[in-house]
Amino acid sequence: MKFFIDTANLDEIRSAAELGVLDGVTTNPSLIAKIVGDPLNFTYNDFKAHIRRICEIVDGPVSAEVTCLKAEEMIAEGEDLASIHENVVVKCPLTIDGLKAIRHFSACGIKTNATLVFSPNQALLAAKAGADYVSPFVGRLDDISTDGMELVEQIVTMYDNYGYPTEVIVASVRHPQHVVSAAMMGADIATIPYGVIRQLANHPLTDAGLKKFMEDAAVMKK
Numbered sequence: 001m002k003f004f005i006d007t008a009n010l011d012e013i014r015s016a017a018e019l020g021v022l023d024g025v026t027t028n029p030s031l032i033a034k035i036v037g038d039p040l041n042f043t044y045n046d047f048k049a050h051i052r053r054i055c056e057i058v059d060g061p062v063s064a065e066v067t068c069l070k071a072e073e074m075i076a077e078g079e080d081l082a083s084i085h086e087n088v089v090v091k092c093p094l095t096i097d098g099l100k101a102i103r104h105f106s107a108c109g110i111k112t113n114a115t116l117v118f119s120p121n122q123a124l125l126a127a128k129a130g131a132d133y134v135s136p137f138v139g140r141l142d143d144i145s146t147d148g149m150e151l152v153e154q155i156v157t158m159y160d161n162y163g164y165p166t167e168v169i170v171a172s173v174r175h176p177q178h179v180v181s182a183a184m185m186g187a188d189i190a191t192i193p194y195g196v197i198r199q200l201a202n203h204p205l206t207d208a209g210l211k212k213f214m215e216d217a218a219v220m221k222k
């Protein structure tokens with residue numbers, strides 16, 4: 001199973017990379033907006049430079065999302081994003097226009113991540129259009145009282161049934177149990193916020209056991 005970090009924050013990306021568990025990065029316009037200091041002075045070139053910096057930190061797929069709605073515009077923007085670095089994956093929304101763009105990128109060897117996926121049929125379309133990755137948003141489904149992980153289970157089964165090579169990225173992860181469920185279902189990847197990556201290491205019995213070991217070790221003379 002691969003772990004991506006779901007952030008555009010360079011400090012968080014560096015810290016997660018230092019743990020040795022990081023296989024890639026996903027960003028989206030909202031995550032980019034969070035790292036922008038002064039929106040009046042943040043240009044498209046600054047965005048591209050930021051994606052380049054992420055690619056220099058992590059040697060793995062880095063999803064950068066298109067910011068337009070029409071297929072022709074997505075294609076132009078996506079080709080430009082793909083030129084930043086060989087590890088850039090163009091993230092396209094799962095819309096009719098997004099599917100057209102994914103098909104185009106697939107034909108010319110540009111990697112894609114179909115995003116904003118909320119149904120099994122959207123995931124099927126992504127695979128058929130040739131997306132390299134599909135991102136079901138589990139947390140946002142949970143937010144509206146729908147079982148997000150059930151969608152992941154359906155997608156994994158469907159892709160296995162037909163041997164689609166599209167990798168499933170469990171996205172919109174909110175807590176460690178999402179990661180456990182993703183692994184149990186055989187999802188290829190979980191893209192995880194930095195805080196949740198840190199939570200994965202936590203256990204109160206580890207803390208309690210370590211405290212006792214430290215106390216007992218203190219009786220030894222150095």
Ligand code: E4P
Pocket residue numbers: 006026027028115135137139140171172173191
């Ligand atoms: C990742 O690809 C998605 O953009 C991200 O996981 C969405 O997460 P959110 O629902 O917490 O915004």
